[in-house]
Amino acid sequence: MEEERHAVTLVVNGRAVTEEVEPRLLLSHFLRDNLGLTGTHVGCDTSQCGVCTVWVDGLPVKSCTVLTVQADGSEITTVEELTHDGVPHVVQQAFQREHGLQCGFCTPGALMLSAWHVDHYPGASDAEIREALDGLICRCTGYENIVRAVKRAQALQEEAPAAMAGQAREEASS
Amino acid sequence: MSQMVLGSRVLRKEDVRLVAGQGQYTDDIRLPGMLYAAILRSPHAHARIKQVNIKAAQDMPGVVKIYTGADLQGKLQSIPTAWIPPESDLKMVAHPALASDKVRYVGDGVAMVVAHSRSQAEDALEAISVEYEPLPAVHDQLDAMKDGAVQLHDDAAHNVALHWKVGTETDEAFRTADVVVRQTFRQQRLIPNPMEPRAAVAQFNSATGDMTVWATSQNPHIHRFLMSVVLGIPEHKLRLVAQDVGGGFGSKIACYPDEVLVAYAARDLGVPVKWTETRAEHFTITTHGRDHVDEVELAGTRDGRVLAIRVKAYANLGAYLSTAGPGVPTILFGLIVNGAYDIPQASTEVYGVFTNTTPVDAYRGAGRPEATFLIERIMDRYAQEIGMDPVQVRRVNLLKKEQFPFTNAFGITYDSGDYHRALDRALEMLDYAALRREQASLKAQGKYIGIGFSTYVEMCGLGPSQVAGAVGFQGGLWESATVRLHPSGKATVLTGASPHGQGEETTFAQIVAQRLGLPVEDIDIVHGDTDRVSMGWGTYGSRSTAVGGGALAQASDRILAKARTIAAHMLEVPEDAVRFEEGKFHPEGNATKSVSIQDVTLQAHLGWNLPAGLEPGMEASAFYDPTNFTYPFGTHVAVVSVDPDTGEVRLVRYIAVDDCGTVINPMIVEGQVHGGIVQGVGQALYEGALYDDAGQLLTGSFLDYAMPKARFFPTIEIDRTETPSPHNPLGVKGVGETGTIASTPAVVNAVMDALSSFGVTDLAMPLTPPKVWAAIQNAQSMKGGQS
Incomplete structure (x- = not known):
């Protein structure tokens, strides 16, 4: 089988990257295998679990649902970029404070989803947060402390919006 | 500071890397020159292999080597089981890493491709052609035992892998009792699904003969031991590393063919090889529960006193015996079917059965959820039968606190507890009387809610090694710890436990910090590297804190004893006149003159002026074997509509009052309880593996197998009582499995309470809408027919 390859250029965590990739290469595997950004995890093969969630052009997207060639020209943000200038994002702080993670495997996806949600729905109720988490499967926490972490992140963001909100706000406004 | 460390909500040390995307999971490893393996798996549940043709696949791009079952014959030992229950006549059937003559379940390995990339390896699998002669398949354990059923293994007649009996004589009680309640329960097959799929990376140094395997393991030393036997690599040449492991729930205990194959290929080819499970593979090859x-x-009597319980269990073990497979439905189940109740006569009989399905092994709770489910359900059926409130029937039979230590009819001794107090607290949180009134008034409006109880006890903290030997576990169950203080007074602490989400890098640091007066941040916990x-x-059976924590306490105490000797020498006072408080030694009655443990540690390392005969250095190890299992207990209540x-x-409310003994870190305990409850509710309402008659798994993806989601749950209400266990120095009982053990019957009891209005007394899990709806329809049409 001849390997067909296409050149793609993406901006990943603020850096332009150009690579030649197979058309079938998923964005999730591109991030992990080609760029070594192993913070993004892969938990299934049917786009159900959401642990591979990253931001594509500012929107939370399961990176296993996107072919790398489809993402050509996009801006990608991964969990590695959530901490900005040494300051953890409010969701990173909140997940630790509320024990919103155990094994940590779904956590990168949970963080990327939550960070976006906190930024766009800062007053979401518990029930709304639970609905928003529908694209995530976590086997450890029973979701209880993830919900509490999102609530706490809302509070942290309200306390210090400019300094603490970090990347989410920039991405949303760009 | 140090006085407050134990029992406080110390934030998790591991989170710092995990929230930054800096964890190191097995699939994150990339080594220079590394190749990738993919495994061809049988599409048939049962078939003879006539021929495997790899010719076309060998010419595929990137393919380095292909191995078939025939290639490996005589080169690897059988994949072993490590649990041989005594007097069970266990059939130790062969389990080859790759099948060469027969496949016995969908997923059984047939060939392995090693290639330059994962996709090349997967492409080449498609080009391998295997000629199968399909055989009849059997997936249900009752069918498998019938005369004429197809036989999986030559030496297991009627597919019976084991037959085991335990307990007292019960016939007399059943002959004379006022009331006998009989019920058959099906506890469906579950698929563990930790979010991290299994993976293995192997690297072999052909010059030294050293093999390193990174693997998703809950117990790297057990993995090393078993792989050493299978591969013929001595243990001192085999290193097993489990770095960050993304959940296990029992599914990462077993030694699987996959990690053995990867290691074999790495040795054969002289280059590192990686294999990572796909989620589809996980559903079919990773052990089920x-x-x-x-x-x-x-x-029982008419007034609610249970006299005897008798259980006959048919446990599906799958196609082969997994590492702990035979022990789960016997030892971990049969000895505790009386639950938290004082039942004088009890017996358990277990058949373990081979079927053409994925092997079954430990899954969160392992045996104890099955035992708890049946006793909690039958207690409710009994209450119904005699017209007594389910709480009242529990009150009559629950052990009383003055009965501890309590030896049950199977001869195991429960440690400590006040079971009634946990029940009282749960009822108070629930406002039981008011809720029953509400239930009645809702019913009048055609709305149905149900209240379900589970007053559970479990045995965990596995366990004393002597008992391990007596029950046929082919290993010890003690734990090791080494506390190493560096000249600066910072500590590296090694543990034989292997946490994979339980937070022991934090709780173990708390234990050492408390004992030695060191700041938690000065203590690093090392685990998972042989x-x-x-x-x-390793970590399973809620044993890490009970047993591993005991080892840590002992090693810390040894450090402290040595430090005290040196401190007395430095302070020029007799040793028995030295007090240790808040990390400082001072003479009795003189707190102003002191030396810190850090000062003492530095002197121990310098060795300039130590008491005569005392060795320099500051390191201590302990191998701690507990005196008994531990017995967490509590009351869970589910309210459903x-x-x-x-x-x-819909789960409307969920209340859990647990007692896991002394609490090291309440935040982490609560997290374990939340997660366990949701997993147990998963069994009650959503999850279940299904096979068709050809042995094909019908629930092989997250699209078909319903995992619990956030929106299915209300806020979980939890509280605790705290009864220290006398079986270990910390008084801890373990909390990793309680939620899963307690919650399944609480929810099913609640649904049955709601359905009692329709005359429905039992339904098989999971209680999905079609099943519940059909049961209601059925009951109503029957009623309609009568009127």
Whole structure:
């Protein structure tokens, strides 16, 4: 089988990257295998679990649902970029404070989803947060402390919006 | 500071890397020159292999080598089981890493491709052609035992892998009792699904003969031991590393063919090889849980006193014996079917059965959820039968605090507890009387809610090694710890436990911090590497804090004893006149003159002026073997609503009052409880593996197998009582499995309470809307027919 390859250029965590990739290469595997950004995890093969969630052009997207060639020209943000200038994002702080993670495997996806949600729905109720988490499967926490972490992140963001909100706000406004 | 460390909500040390995306999971490893393996798996549940043709696949791009079952014959030992229950006549059938003559379940390995990339390896699998002669398949344990059923293994007649009996004589009680309640329960097969799929990377140094395997393991030393036997690599040349492991729930205990194959290829080819499970593979090849048919009989009086319980269990073990497979439905189940109740006569009989399905092994709770489910369900059936409130029937039979230590009819001794207090607290949180009134008034409006109880006890903290030997576990169950204080007074602490989400990098640091007066941040916990940790038995059975924590306490106390000797020398006072408080030694009655443990540690390392005969250095190890299992207990209550028009069950409230002994870190304990409850509710309402008659798994993806989601749950209300266990120095009992053990019957009891209005007394899990709706329809049409 001849390997067909296409050149793609993406901006990943603020850096332009150009690579030649197979058309079938998923964005999730591109991030992990080609760029070594192993913070993004892969938990299934049917786009159900959401642990591979990253931001594509500012929107939370399961990176296993996107072919790398489809993402050509996009801006990608991964969990590695959530901490900005040494300051953890409010969701990173909140997940630790509320024990919103155990094994940590779904956590990168949970963080990327939550960070976006906190930024766009800062007053979401518990029930709304639970609905928003529908694209995530976590086997450890029973979701209880993830919900509490999102609530706490809302509070942290309200306390210090400019300094603490970090990347989410920039991405949303760009 | 140090006085407050134990029992406080110390934030998790591991989170710092995990929230930054800086964890190191097995699939994150990339080594220079690394190749990728993919495994061809049988599409048939049962078939003879006539021929495997790899010719076309060998010419595929990037393919380095292909191995078939025939290639490996005589080169690898059988994949072993490590649990041989005594007097069970266990059939130790062969389990080859790759099948060469026969496949016995969908997923059984047939060939392995090693290629330059994962996709090339997967492409080449498609080009391998295997000629199968399909055989009849059997997936249900009751069918497998029938005359004429197809036989999986030559030496296991009627597919019976084991037959085991335990307990007292019960016939007399059943002959004379006022009331006998009989019920058969099916506890469906579950698929563990930790979010991290399994993976292995192997690297071999052909010059030194050293093999390193990174693997998703809950117990790297057990993995090393078993792989050493299978591969013929001595243990001192085999290093097993489990770095960050993304959940296990029992599914990462077993030694699987996959990691053995990867290691074999790495040695054969002289280059590193990686294999990572796909989620589709996980569903078919990683061990499943539960899958029991339990015939339960309870004998009791009209006024609510249980006299005897008798259980006959048929446990599906799958196609082969997994590492702990035979021990789960016997030892971990049969000895505790009386639950938290004082039942004088009890017996358990278990058949373990081979079927053409994925092997079954431990799954969160392992045996104890099955035992708890049947006793908690039959207690409710009994209450119904005699017209007593389910709480009252529990009050009559629950052990009283003055009965501890309590030896049950199977001869195991429960440690400590006040079971009634936990029940009282749960009822108070619930406002039981008011809720029953509400239930009645809702019913009048055609709305149905149900209240379900589970007053559970479990045995965990596995366990004393002597008992391990007596029950046929082919290993010890002690734990090791090494506390190493560096000249600066910072500590590296090694443990044989192997946490994979439980937070022991934090709780173990708390234990050492408390004992030695060191700041938590000065203590690093090292685990999961057989080259760094001398020996250990790993993390399962809620044993890490009870047993591993005991080892840590002992090693810390040894450090403290030595430090005290040196401190006395430095302070120029007799040793028995030295007090240790808040990390400082001072002479009795003189707190102003002191030396810190850090000062003492530095002197121990310098060795300039030590007491005569004392060795320099500051390191201590302990190998701690507990005196008994531990017995966490509590009361869980579920409140559900059932929509009679759709059959939908909603969890309205969930209350858990648990007692896991002394609490090291309440935040982490609560997290374990939350997660366990949701997993147990998963069994009650959503999850279940299904096979068709050809042995094909019908629930092989997250699209088909319903995992619990956030929106299915209300806020979980939890509280605790705290009864220290006398069986270990910390008084801890373990909390990793309690939620899963307690919650399944609480929810099913609640749904049955709601459905009692329709005359429905039992339904098989999971209680999905179609099943509940059909049961209501059925009951109503029967009623209609009568009128």
